[in-house]
Amino acid sequence: MRLQQKVLLLVGLVLLGSAAAAAAQDAVHEIKLVNGRFEPSQVVVPPNTPFKVRVTNADKAAIEFESFELHRERVVQPGETITVYMPALAPGQYKFFDDFHSDTPAGVILVQ
């Protein structure tokens, strides 16, 4: 392999890596509250990569999207969609719930 080809291959790999990292950082996961349930109730994300969660409240009452482990707390009005910024997380399970409705089953963000 010539030197020129090696340089081109290296540049290509670096660009690919950067693009993959940027895409992972911008990853947005959708969660919808429908009929008193989070859908999906489990979101799987890769470790050590910041991400966003877009929460839509499709019910008729305000909810409070909350997670003690993730230090997140946001009121979502009926019909509203919010974006929650999440930090890079270590592998594990992080519970989230609706603090306004204790009967709504909790969901989990699974980092693996």
Place this chain on the structure above:
Amino acid sequence: MKWRSTSLIVIGLLISGQLMREGRTNPPVHSDVAAPTDVTRALRRACYDCHSNETVWPWYSKVAPFSWLTNHEVDEGRLRLNFSEWDEYASDPDTAAQKLSEIAHLVANGSMPPWYYRTLHSSARLSAAQTDMLARWAEHQTTAYQSAPR
């Protein structure tokens, strides 16, 4: 005789209750909310025992059943709002804004600090001026976080 047996049972329960030690811990402080000196002073006096990792544990927190209640209050308080982990909230500016908005609301309407805590801790009783100062600071910070770049 009946009174005596009941008393012995109660005393026995109280003594055995002392053996059930719960963890009175102060985990490491990772961060803190930035505020003017007067606000920080008021927050530390009125809020930090339950809402930070810098709890000053009172003497009665060593005596059951008060120790169970105190531990429960501190655990719950730290879960809901922990100033020692403020950077975690601030990494999602709208979460930080919501926390501050709740502080403004609960301090202004007298729900926080709770009456039973104020009764036992005279230093946590805020004057009208201090209440107003805290509420106005929290409202101002709410707006600042709401308009922070994403």
